[in-house]
């Protein structure tokens with residue numbers, strides 16, 4: 001991946017940007033700027049408030065550039081309208097991803113970036129913070145199955161720089177729940193059902209759930225004792241956004257069959273609304289995988 005032949009860069013990530021996408025943009029931006037490159041961050045969606053502490057200056061209009069680098073997805077659909085507009089202004093495109101189908105089994109984009117760009121370099125404060133946020137959010141604080149010695153090793157090298165305070169990062173990202181979100185969480189917990197090792201719940205349109213603030217609900221449901229698959233149905237006007245977690249059940253093919261994607265143990269897709277049928281069909285498919 002010889003991207004340093006280029007001079008001007010646009011860095012982007014998927015819609016509903018998360019810590020992995022935003023953190024890896026911050027790190028790669030620092031790396032390129034330190035080498036005299038012109039770098040602009042262009043996003044399809046606003047930066048969620050909880051990631052304001054990254055200090056990332058994002059723009060929302062496509063920009064002309066030699067090289068457009070998309071982080072944390074390889075799926076044009078996940079860029080929405082930005083894809084066609086930005087593609088028209090970029091001379092070349094590079095996708096840096098770690099989802100199923102990308103050929104990478106890295107826990108986070110930080111791992112991919114570290115191996116390609118940062119190994120053996122002196123980390124700057126911005127690069128260290130960006131890599132750490134990418135790593136800590138996508139491994140769910142080092143608890144997911146994809147978390148290897150490599151992830152811990154990179155985290156150790158980052159924290160040894162002294163530029164990153166893990167407790168401060170954690171507080172910024174996670175100690176940010178509103179009372180509304182907490183009350184919503186109570187509703188979703190009360191709706192949770194379990195059938196053998198499958199646990200599921202739903203968010204309804206009437207809940208008015210902000211996407212970014214309710215992402216942790218599914219992970220909490222997945223903490224149920226003996227659950228090997230957890231599923232959250234998020235009602236939309238025309239269907240349901242379905243997100244899945246598993247322990248070793250290999251769900252990504254099911255997600256892809258429905259037009260979605262992700263990782264084997266964390267993936268999602270969208271289904272059209274057809275009364276009770278739409279939810280029941282998914283539950284039947286999941287039970288068959290237990």
Ligand SMILES: [Mn+2]
Pocket residue numbers: 020021072098108109138
């Ligand atoms: Mn990721």
